[in-house]
Amino acid sequence: MTGATVRIAIAGSGCVLPSGWGVQRFWSAASEARSGIAVLQSKVFHSERVAAFGHVSDEDHQTSRQDVAQNLQRYCPPAVIWGVSAVRQALAEAGLEPGNDSLRYGLYCCQGGYTHPSLAAYGELLHECRDESGADMRRLAQRVLQERALDPFLVLKSLSNGLLGIVSLALKLECECNAYMQGVAGNLAALREACAALQSGRVDAAIVVGAGSELDPLALAALAEAGVISTNGSQTLRAFDRQGTGGIAGEGAAALILRRVDDLPDGPQTCLSALFAHPRLGSLNLPDKQVDLLVSSASGDPQKDADLARTLARAGAAHITSSVPVTGILSGAPSLVDLILARNALLAQRVPPIIGLQQPVDPHLPFVLGEGRDAVLRDCLIINRDDNGFSACYQLDYQSTD
Amino acid sequence: MRTREVYVTGFGLVAPMALDAATLFERICQKQSCVREHPRFKALGFNNSAAGFIDDGQWQQIAAGFGGNATLHPRQSVLAEFVARQALQHAGLTPTAFAHARSGLFLGANKYCADSHDLHRASRCMDETGRVDLDQLLDTPAASRALFGRRVDQQTLHLAETLGIRDHISTHSDACAAGTMAIGSAYRAIERGEIDLAICGAVELMANELPYYMFNSLGALCQADLPASEQSRPFMPDRCGFVISEGAAMVVLESAEHAQRRKATPLGRVLGYANVCEAQKMTSSSRDGSKYEECMEAAIEDAGLLSSAVQHVNTHGTSTQANDSCEALALQRVFGECQEHVTFTANKSAIGHSLAGSGAIEAVLSLISLRDGVLLPTLNYDHDRTEYPSLKFLSEPMRQSINVVMSNSFGFGGVNSSLVLGRA
Incomplete structure (x- = not known):
């Protein structure tokens, strides 16, 4: 946040994650060491080697659908519906009603990779056009182009800015906007642009939202080929653990409302005070002072987590935790989820544990094992490394009323 | 004058049938279309196989200059490096310049869909119930x-x-507006003093069968019984959809101070920008053009200009009924009585619609028009049959010195963007 004299606070948050619908469910799951990762379930594919996934439950999906008008749902893959629901939660906490206040809004969105079109969109057609050597692609082309066998709205469900379009329509938001793709880098870009818009006075309230899912055979195959998720049938993601068996993917959405601190009533605030990014983790800028809390991404792979731990050691922190065992590895909102976790920790003055961690890859680092603990927390660093290369660092400062 | 002026000091481009910006500009001047029959679409038995696409010969040349084993990298990375090298060379910069400056990278791109090979691969792993x-x-x-x-x-x-x-x-993944929004975001980051140097633009590789299926199923693609080169006909009454295309373009932006310090020759300036979501519909804007108008007005205001200062508009002009109608009405509203002093062009008539790539490609073509004083024709445009006679679209190239161009990009999802560019 170069040259920033205007402080930016998180005024509201919302999420739909494998841990449940809403921030409270997420915070409870993290605090009570309950993972949202479960047995992988799909009507489209099956696997014994990729055995677990961080699913958003059907019940939470149905709850989220109530936040999106029926006529818009035909344009929405599930992740976009979760995104709208997360935004509405965040606005409610921030006490904002776009259209009923005089604020100028900005909308900054990020989507994960394979939200749509997933193979499910073509599954029936492929099956129908299949012979012993696989699908006849000429026949499939004929079915699509001449017999109109494809969902006409598939292109809209597949938009990389579909989340932006649906949120703007659902909330009747006519405002500055940006859509970004992919995980940590997309979250970072959305947060950076939102902060810049607030600091330059172009907007008064910034909505930052990310959503995505990799629940698709081609998507999961790509993650497996890249070594991001395990193919050994593992059911748990053990972050920073020497006995880790690899990563497990998850899905979900998260949203933040950012405001200028000066525009908010007096009270405790969590302020986003620094943003850094780099394509190489080892070259990532880190603040030169020790922080009370560090929230880190994790891979579940002991070797990769040991590499990451070396960067964490460079940061210096009194306590280290991670949300990844709660949600799985997210493609749409990884940094936003970590910011929500960090904010809740700062507000509660409590550090949730790293679920399942028993033998840390670095015994000298202050990973939080077992149960959560109360602590004096004034600031928090969030370090994210994406599975496809990008790294980012965020700093949150806590301002109490005292 | 702005607090910090933003100069354009270099650009690079790859489009169908053109491996650099000068070649593409010259092709359009000569009214040569870049749209042709796509061999893959023909092989799959499409009735209409028209597309703009980077062919195998171009890919060989692009890969030949790659600084590594191109087969180990995604095609989009190989293309991005090729275009970035052009832009840096044009700007007189070495790659190390970015590491030594406060710099930024802003690239537009939408999704790279699975293709027939992926679907075929998955289909071979289906059981009798269709589960993979x-x-x-x-x-x-x-x-x-x-x-x-x-x-x-x-x-x-x-x-x-x-x-x-x-x-x-x-x-940046703002659908068809992503290229323009990437350039606009870079401009803003320099303008507010956060960085001094940026490379920005878009890389789009969507000319394959799955995007074709999806856009066609929505009714967005031209299916007229016309030669490939005549299918994209923006603003003509018989337009009936866009032609899918692909390509990449990047520009180097610098703060005026940074450019002057290294004695770079400016090619143009970014004067203003607007990016808004309009909350109307997923696929079209307000029918009266008012939302596109608001976007253009905001960009002109950001430039500190009046609409009468804009002399040329590089329209979004997709050749769909709805988009061109909304944009034409918006242009009439923005320019009002000044219309006769403004010329318009629609580059997609020659290139097809390269989605995220389009805004970046059109920005580069606009910069060449500003630099060289040559305005591009709109292919397949007939003055005698036009639906919007008050808008002066050129059907032949025109030599005319201009100072200010506006380039529009409007995307599905209701994202609109306009960029105002000025002569150096």
Whole structure:
């Protein structure tokens, strides 16, 4: 946040994650060491080697659908519906009603990779056009182009800015906007642009939202080929653990409302005070002072987590935790989820544990094992490394009323 | 004058049938279309196989200049490096310049969809009920050796690593507006003093069968019984959809101080920008053009100009009924009585619609018009039959010195963007 004299606070948050619908469910799951990762379930594919996934439950999906008008749902893959629901939660906490206040809004969105079109969109057609050597692609082309066998709205469900379009329509938001793709880098870009818009006075309230899912055979195959998720049938993601068996993917959405601190009533605030990014983790800028809390991404792979731990050691922190065992590895909102976790920790003055961690890859680092603990927390660093290369660092400062 | 002026000091471009910006500009001047029959679409038996696409010959030349084993990288990274090298060379910069400056990378791109090879691969792993056996799929190697080959941010990562760019790194995915919004975001970051140097634009590779299926199923693609080169006909009454295309373009932006310090020759300036979501519909704007009008007005205001200062508009002009109608009405509203002093062009008539790539490509063509004083014709445009006679679209190239161009990009999802560019 170069040259920033205007402080930016998180005024509201919302999420739909494998841990449940809403921030409270997420915070409870993290605090009570309950993972949202479960047995992988799909009507489209099956696997014994990729055995677990961080699913958003059907019940939470149905709850989220109530936040999106029926006529818009035909344009929405599930992740976009979760995104709208997360935004509405965040606005409610921030006490904002776009259209009923005089604020100028900005909308900054990020989507994960394979939200749509997933193979499910073509599954029936492929099956129908299949012979012993696989699908006849000429026949499939004929079915699509001449017999109109494809969902006409598939292109809209597949938009990389579909989340932006649906949120703007659902909330009747006519405002500055940006859509970004992919995980940590997309979250970072959305947060950076939102902060810049607030600091330059172009907007008064910034909505930052990310959503995505990799629940698709081609998507999961790509993650497996890249070594991001395990193919050994593992059911748990053990972050920073020497006995880790690899990563497990998850899905979900998260949203933040950012405001200028000066525009908010007096009270405790969590302020986003620094943003850094780099394509190489080892070259990532880190603040030169020790922080009370560090929230880190994790891979579940002991070797990769040991590499990451070396960067964490460079940061210096009194306590280290991670949300990844709660949600799985997210493609749409990884940094936003970590910011929500960090904010809740700062507000509660409590550090949730790293679920399942028993033998840390670095015994000298202050990973939080077992149960959560109360602590004096004034600031928090969030370090994210994406599975496809990008790294980012965020700093949150806590301002109490005292 | 702005607090910090933003100069354009270099650009690079690859489009169908053109491996650089000068070649593309010259092709359009000569009214040569870049749209032709796509051999893959023909092989799949499409009735209409018209597309703009980067062909195998072009890919060989692009890969030949890659600083590594191109087969190990996603195609979008290979293309991005090729275009970035052009832009840097044009700007007189070495790649190390970015690591030594406060710099940023802003690249537009939408999704890289699966293709027939991926679908065929998956279909071979289906059981009798149609469910895919993921374990079998994992044992069936993908055609490409590149990891994350379908991930849209890989070209951004590759360039950020190659150029040593940190912090300001973004992959803009605002559908058809992404290229313009990437350039606009870079302009803003320089203008507010956060960075001094940026490379920005878009890389789009959507000319394959799955995007074709999806856009066609929505009714957005031209299916007229016309030669490929005549199918994209923006603003004509018989327009009936866009022609899918692909391509990439990037520009180097610098703060005036940075450019002057290294004695760079400015090619143009970014004067203003607007990016708004309009909350109307997913696929079209307000029928009266008012939302597009608001976007253009906001960009002109950001430039500190009046609409009468804009002399030329590079329209979004997709050749769909709805978009061109909304844009034409918006242009009439913005320019009012000044219309006769403004000329218009629609580059998609020659290139097709390269989605995210289009805004960046059109920005580069606009910069050449500003630099060289040559305005591009709109192919397949007939003055005698036009639906909007008050808008002066050129059907022949025109030599005329201009100072200000506005370039529009409007995307599905209701995202609108306008960029105001000025002569150096």
